[in-house]
Amino acid sequence: MRILVMEDDETLLLTVAITLRGAGFAVDPVTDLAAADEALSVNSYDCAVLDRKVPGGDxxxxxxxxxxxxxxxxVLFLTALGGIGDRVDGLEVGDDYLVKPFAAEELVVRVRRLCHIREVDRPAVLRYADVELDSATREVRRGGVLLTLTRRQYLVLELLLANAGRAVSRADLIAHAWDDEFARPAxxxxxxxxxxxxxxxxxxPLIQTVREVGYRIG
Incomplete structure (x- = not known):
């Protein structure tokens, strides 16, 4: 699973990234809103962990x-703003709110919960045109004909179908199909x-190449 982390304190950013990577997540670290906005615009994330007061605004x-x-x-807001009003505002806009200082174990549990929410939000059966992917049985059919895919081919197709109509970057496809970031290929x-x-x-043909980005279905 891929996580975006935005924190302007580079030491804390490194600590959070190491903590989440140690828990099995792929982490994209950024230090300001402009970089976060660019990352969210071109990548697919299972969760975003965002500091509030950073270069570029709140x-x-x-x-x-x-x-x-x-x-x-x-979105999990990870911030030093711990007043009741801040917490209420954060939970109304985002999905969770954690005040600094925090325990690493608690951060991991909260991020896993949010990633689970994203997984539940995804339909059990993904369809595009005459292609159907059933996540419960892990079966893929085209025109009603069962296809034999490898595990990683299935995962690549799953992410493309979940983002039908949008380009998915090569980095996102690799992160989704290769869970261990140390075993990821070129x-x-x-x-x-x-x-x-x-x-x-x-x-x-179903899968289109998007130049300098990755691939797209639809």
Whole structure:
């Protein structure tokens, strides 16, 4: 699972990133709102952990604005602002609120919970055109015909279908299909896998290449 972490204190940012990576998450660390906005615009995240007062403004105002525009990524505010009003505002806009200083174990538990919310929010059956992916049985059919996919081919197709109509970056596809970040391959390995997946899906072509980004269905 992939997490975005925004924190302007670079020492704390490193600590949070190490903590979450040690718990099995892939982590993208950023230090300001501009970088966070860019990351959220081009990547798919299971959760975002955001400090509030950072260069560029208040993350709470930013999330409120992005929610109105359709942002659905679960957000945990990780902040020194611990007043009752701050907590209430944070929980109205985001999905969880944790005040500094915090215990590493509590952060991990809260992030896992938010990632679980994202998984539950995803439909059990993903469909596009005549392709159907059933996450309960892990079966994929096209035109009613059962396809034989490897585990990683299945995971790549799953993320593409979950984001149908939007480009998914190579980095996101690799993070989703290779759970262990230390075993992740070069992007050309992903390209070979997508080529194999295209052949298994047969005609007409379903997966499109998005230049300098990754791939897209739809």
């Amino acid at each position: 993350a709470l105002d930013y999330v409120r604005h992005r929610r109105r525009a359709g942002l659905r990524v679960p 992007t050309n390995v992903l390209d070979v896998m997508v080529a194999q997946l295209r052949r298994k899906l047969h005609q007409p």
